[in-house]
Amino acid sequence: MISRTLRWLRQSEWSLLLAIFAAVVITAVIDSNHSYYERPLESLRDIARNTALLGIFALGAAVVIIAGGIDLSSGSMIALSGTVCATTMLALAPTEMMSFKPVGPLVVTIACSASLLTGFLVGTLHTWLITVVRLPPFIATLATLVGLRSFARAVCESGTAAMTPTKSALINVADPLFKAVRDNVSIPVTVFLLLAAATWLLLSRTVLGRHLQALGGNEQAARLAGIRTDNVKWFAYCFGAMTAALAGLFYVANESVAAPVNQGRGHELNAIAAAVVGGCSLSGGVGTVPGTVLGAVFLRVVIDAVSKIIKTGADVYEGLIVGIVVVLAVTFAQAGGGPRHDRRLLPGALGLCTIPILALLAGSLTAMTSGGWAGVGTGMTAGLLLICLRIWEHRSRRAE
């Protein structure tokens, strides 16, 4: 029985689970406001909401990555989806929208469907660019990453110019249905869990899922094995874009506004990071849904932990944390794959130059969060430790 449960997750996923647990415990202990003790429900709600929002399109990113591609455009897709939703509501019910009255479930349904349809169209566009125009996925989705956000803003501005007295880059969304989603965290979480279950079923138990893995593993061989690789890609990119569109709706609900300029900015990288931390390989073919879910939870827990501990706005350090977490997680995953006893962290001239960089990073971070002298101290300590490591590595190599 125990072994069956253990098998359900892979070893790397168990270590991820352990890391999540450790991050929560450390935060609970260090946080001087003791928010995890005193307001556990509130903290849980925060993390759950953020995880669900990130997780929804991280699943999309994971499917694209497993199929051997990459989708850099999900952040812009989030913005476009929100804008399309809000603009559609504005077009169908302009007076209600402007006076912050309910627009009615029918209009909301149409607007949300329009957003999801936009996701499908963008995914199709990606597939066309990649399979017919033969752009590399990185280039194709880089173009839409830049282009879609600008397009979303244009839609928003011309929509508001046509239907309201003033041109605006924001559309407020005050429908009670959206408010209900914002106030009831169980809705995004349920949607996320259902989507995760469906994706898990797709990848591990369907023919299409197997074809996705085959495509990511060896595209040419997949085609020669009679798999319609273009269709499989079509599915993958549409799945990626539509999950981002779905997440976009939740972002609109969460913030009560569709803001194409800033909504979802940079989130594509968080989604890719969650997938990678969860064990997806960027060369394709490898990755699981439980891993991706845990990757998303881990990212959000660590970001939350830092915001609780540092107290200043977490958004300032969010990118830095995601970066460090990705580096550490992938490094440990590689080390787990095959430990090399002769591996050195600070070899040669490159190692020498890395020592001051890491020391400076540690020092300046401490200086910004806990004052100048602490920063100087931390920087020097880190530098000394790294120099010791370097000397030790040098010695032990020579000893061999």
Added chain:
Amino acid sequence: MTASSDIAVAMRGITKRFPGVLALDKVTLEVRRGELHAICGENGAGKSTLMKILSGVYTPDEGQLEVAGHTVRFSGTRDAERAGIAIIHQELALVEDLSVAANIMLGREPRTAIAGCGTSLPPQDAATGNPENPRSFRVLPKWKKAMDGFFHGQLGLLDLAGCERLAADLLAGLESSIDPRTRTGSLRVGDQQLVEIAKALSLDASVIVMDEPTSALTEAESARLERTISRLREQGRTILYISHKMEEVFRLADRITVLRDGRHVCSVDRCDTTPAEVTGWMVGREIAGHQFHEHRSPGPCLLEVERLCLPAAELGRADRLTEISFRVHAGEILGIAGLMGAGRTEVLETIFGVAGDDWTGQIRLEDRPVRFRHPREACQAGLALVTEDRKRLGLFANLDVAGNISLCSLAKATVGRLLSRRQEEQLVAGPISQTGVKTPSPHAAITGLSGGNQQKCIIGRWLLTQPRVLLLDDPTRGIDVGAKAELYALIDRLCREGLAVILTSSELPELLTLADRVIVLAEGRLTAEFSRAEATEQKIMAAATASRLAGVRT
């Protein structure tokens, strides 16, 4: 007992473990200076691993290496190169987008020094060789070395002309007229191999390791390689030669070492043994030569190809295929012979719908004209293609054995619309036993299997689709002797069960062993057709080189 100074390379008690596998178990090998030492063994016997240890790619877990009497430790290929050991890998390791010259001098590019200090070139006597003292690099203090490098070219510009001159010299020494400025990827495999050899020569290596150099070569190219080898030996270089081909080994080698399952079986002088004995040591049993084609009774015509033409992929090149016609009957094996680039693969790919839609001519399957635009359509019509390059075009390293086999027939492994693990296991159990795949479990990693077993998995994948026509593109390339014999028996059995088989091969004996009829291609044209009774290696070679006699120097 030989004096230790005669030993060029000694490996003593080498053990290497990979996760779950003991690749080498206390292997000891002594190679005398100036000899050609052949290393034989089935795939997975540890030959390549041993050579990778010798050339610094892997470090051994136990045991020691001696080069010219000194114990050495390599922590990378550079160390091995400096000790005078160069390896020509089985899988060519060239940068396709760089020129031939750039590939040969990669990492040791000659530079023009700054401030007009003249040109600093790497060892110039590469073509003449100086095997007496392979490790004559100067021992300088570190800082002096750095200063030296600084003024003599570390910051200088790339000496393109010097680079090309050196490369041209080396290639001329190998009786090749390859232009050093050609993009390497545009060369044929045989020529790419020559580039690898030139690269090894440019290192002035005294010990050259060749890992199955002829596995991708045509007969003419192999002959040229053999002449190169004898020239290298005249210069006194030591050569370690890995090969499956007994005939070749016995023609070239002075001594033969046999490895089996990571263990050293024996090292003998060539004169003291026979090919049958060596093959027996390799597989641990004797293998009888078989003729498989006897007593087959071909049925009705299944596949008919008429005046098949395939235009060139790029403008300004010759057509890939010109007016090719042939037919295959049920229960018959049709062999397609031809040099590399003659169009063997193109014929199979066009039939299978890989080449797209721009071919002309007619293909009839059981008298119905067919035109496949995607492999899927060919697959549904009852065709199967086992591709040439197993790793690149056949295998899914990320899927397990079962996943690799069931891939084309997943619909049969579903319950409702969902895949069932048990159903899949039952599905693949058939082909696993039919083709004789040796795997610990259907869920083992496919990459852990030997080449022969991987190939059986891919054939098994296609057998599950219940094809009527089986296209096999060089199915035994890079597969060891024992597995080859098993594959021959399997192909013969399938043919007797009524499949029409088209088989291409880069080895003529293979075609003569298996095929009922052989057609020969040269430069995309059909130049001859032989029944089994008429076919001989000489006749086939003559037809394969028919229209390109001017291009092949013998």
